[in-house]
Amino acid sequence: METLLQQIVNGLVVGSVYALVALGYTMVYGILGLINFAHGDVLMVGALVALQVIVFVQKTWPALGTIPTLLIGLSAAMIVCMALGYIIERTAYRRLRNAPRLAPLITAIGVSFLLQTLAMIIWGRNYHSFPQLISTAPLQPVDGVFITPVQIIILISSALLMVALILLVNKTRLGRAMRATAENHRVASLMGVDTNKIIAITFIIGSGLAAIAGVMFSSNYGVAHYAMGFTPGIKAFTAAVLGGIGNLGGAMVGGIVLGLVESIGAGYLGSATDLCHLPLWAQSASLQATCANGGSFELLSSNYQDIFAFVILGIVLIFRPTGLLGERVSDRA
Amino acid sequence: MNELAVAIPWLGSRNPKAARSVVLALMLIAPLIAALCGNTWVRILDFALLYVMLALGLNLVVGFAGLLDLGYIAFYAVGAYTWAFLASPHFGLHLPFWLVLPAGAGFAALAGLILGAPVLRLRGDYLAIVTLGFGEIVRIFMNNLNYPINITNGPQGVNMLDSLNLFGWDVSRHIPITDNFKINSLVMFYYVFLLFVVGSVIVIRRLQVSRIGRGWAAIRDDELAAKAIGINTRNMKLLAFAMGATFGGVAGGLFGSFQGFVSPESFSLMESIAILTMVVFGGMGNLGGVIIGAIALSLLPEILRSVALPVQHAIFGHVILDPEVLRMLLLSLAMILMMLIRPAGMLPAHARYSRPELASAGKGKQ
Incomplete structure (x- = not known):
């Protein structure tokens, strides 16, 4: 029971980070119909910029408290990533807006690898340890279940951010313009919406969220690395598809569900595929010998955790391309 | 041989005969010229030929049938690991190449179907x-x-793979001519690989102009219309995946025999992307373009490496951009710029095989 609870806690934390990144994918896809492959790498840039700034601030003004230091790092990361998002949209994607579908996708892959390479040039290939500004000493609200203050902050702040984004999209003038652009570019521009500006703003908001997610991700795991964006990127995309791409609520639900499935799955994958649980008559002699004295014969260990995202992605796309909450019927699939 | 010369359009169209002989001569003497610069360069040429095979196979899926495959390297891996399992001390099997190579191609095709x-x-x-x-x-x-059972030997990979042994002739052995002059095995590998590449080009060229190739082009341009005129889109797409994978599997087997060891590291996403870039750079759907794209993008980083390292040493005193980063x-950059500036590739596919929409990409408004 404790294991299950613990995995649920971990799943919620990871899932809310996925959800934040998934929002970026889903907003861009909703408006442009483009998989912004570079989104995961914007997350990576955010984490590394924050790391750099935090280290610098710690050195220059050591007297500054941890919270201001973290906030300075976070805002620096957000500013850099927002600028980056704008530059990517402006230089790489805007010209390809009416091109056939393969062209922008290939460009997006190129941008992703370009960002990774540039990060590798600037920060090297090493893993950098991310300064632990918020305590990572685990608390124990229930016996046997641990949660760190960092994780609590991640959960709360991502929930707040999501609520803020929903309010922005549904209640403000800007949000209405975004929805209109997603519905139909041309008609929106006829109604006086500056669609170019709206698309740029969408990229900027998405990149800002990715920067925050990057800082959260690095704070949780304590490391930052030039290639760290790929895995959360692909998982967040899975989350977006799972929830129904183009749908903000779907991205959040998809992120949380994916985080939970992955974390619970990883926790039980080993023992679920342990051949020693087979009835005795089904075991071969050599298997019985392995299993004797509490041995195990796990076909799949938790090393296979990363496969969940890909398998879920494949299954959702094949059987329910509109995702869990997607009402948008997508002919793109 | 004709097929390859014709596949190089700007030469082929002006003076086909001269073009053919130039191409032929270049192909044949390339390893000898490279050998003068050192064996590393022959090795690079060998790898370039493997990349040509991979790019040709991927082109079949992406360029002909219009199915963007970002996991193509998996088929290369299947071919290489088949070689590792069937011809190495790992399982103690040492089957001859005429069994292992088709087996690798077959498993890769099967993997293609499983994916497709x-x-x-x-x-x-x-x-x-x-x-x-x-x-x-x-x-x-x-x-x-x-x-729990050691099949792939994990991240360490499998080593001591058997080398290519063509009916008693071990390609990896140097051929002594005189006492102090011998033909390097790398040169011999080049010619063997060249044979495979030429064979692939002939097969693919035939496929392209056949009923199957035209079916793929129809699916690529408009799947619904293709279905409407009676093309079995399901089978054609599966065939594209399987055929493309076959070439990847053969290339993988050759890679295993050439390299002598395989490990998961060689089959990263970056390699899939690299092959895709070669196809895109050269010109999707155009054999000549794809071949040139593959050769250019596998040689260019190496040339840059040999130029950029000394230059960096001279200017900064130490290396700032290592070769892998340069690559x-x-x-x-090739991927981004090509899509923005010349989306149809360096050598766009012939109008007969091309997608009209792709040629006009990037010229759109805004």
Whole structure:
């Protein structure tokens, strides 16, 4: 029971980070119909910029408290990533807006690898340890279940951010313009919406969220690395598809569900595929010998955790391309 | 041989005869020229030929049938690991190449079907993401299948693979001519690989102009219309995946025999992307373009390496951009710039085979 609870806690934390990144994918896809492959790498840039700034601030003004230091790092990361998002949209994607579908996708892959390479040039290939500004000493609200203050902050702040984004999209003038652009570019521009500006703003908001997610991700795991964006990127995309791409609520639900499935799955994958649980008559002699004295014969260990995202992605796309909450019927699939 | 010369359009169209002989001569003496610069360069040429095979195979899927496959390297891996399992001390099997190579091609084709069958309904970017996932899954399994039963030997990979032994002739052995002059095995590998590449080009060229090739082009341009005129789109797409994978499998087997060891590291997503870049750079759907793209993008980083390292040493006193970084930089820039400036590639496909929409891409408004 404790294991299950613990995995649920971990799943919620990871899932809310996925959800934040998934929002970026889903907003861009909703408006442009483009998989912004570079989104995961914007997350990576955010984490590394924050790391750099935090280290610098710690050195220059050591007297500054941890919270201001973290906030300075976070805002620096957000500013850099927002600028980056704008530059990517402006230089790489805007010209390809009416091109056939393969062209922008290939460009997006190129941008992703370009960002990774540039990060590798600037920060090297090493893993950098991310300064632990918020305590990572685990608390124990229930016996046997641990949660760190960092994780609590991640959960709360991502929930707040999501609520803020929903309010922005549904209640403000800007949000209405975004929805209109997603519905139909041309008609929106006829109604006086500056669609170019709206698309740029969408990229900027998405990149800002990715920067925050990057800082959260690095704070949780304590490391930052030039290639760290790929895995959360692909998982967040899975989350977006799972929830129904183009749908903000779907991205959040998809992120949380994916985080939970992955974390619970990883926790039980080993023992679920342990051949020693087979009835005795089904075991071969050599298997019985392995299993004797509490041995195990796990076909799949938790090393296979990363496969969940890909398998879920494949299954959702094949059987329910509109995702869990997607009402948008997508002919793109 | 004709097929290859014709495949180089700007030469072929002006003076086909001269073009053919120039191409032929270049292909034949290339390793000898390279050998003068050192054996490393012959080795690079060998790898360039392997990349040509991979790019040709991927072109079949992406260029002809219009199915964007980002997990193509998985088939290369299947071919290489088949060689590792059937011809190395790992399982104690040492089967001859005429069994192992077809087996690798067959397993790769099977993998192509396994990937192709569930994703038949997907198109465009969704297909790309799922194939990417497939490539990653294969890599994760290669990395982890050393437990509980050691099959792939995990991240260390399998080594001491048998080399290519063509009916008693071990290609990896130097051929002594006189006491102090011998033909390097790398040169011999070049000619063997060249044979395979020429064979592939002939097969693919034939496929392209056949009923099957035209069926693929129809699906690529408009799947619904293709279906309406009676093309069995399901079978044609599966065939594209399987055929493309076959070439990857053969190239993988050759790679295993040439390199002598295989490990999951060689089959990363970056390699899939690199091959895709070669196809895109040269010109999707155009054999000559794809060949030139593959050769250019596998040689260019190496040339840059030999130029850039001394230059950096001279200017900064130490190396700032190492060759691997240079390669990635070059590939990613090639991908972005090609799509923005010349989306149809350096040598766009002949109008008869091309997609009209792709040629006009990038000229759109805004």
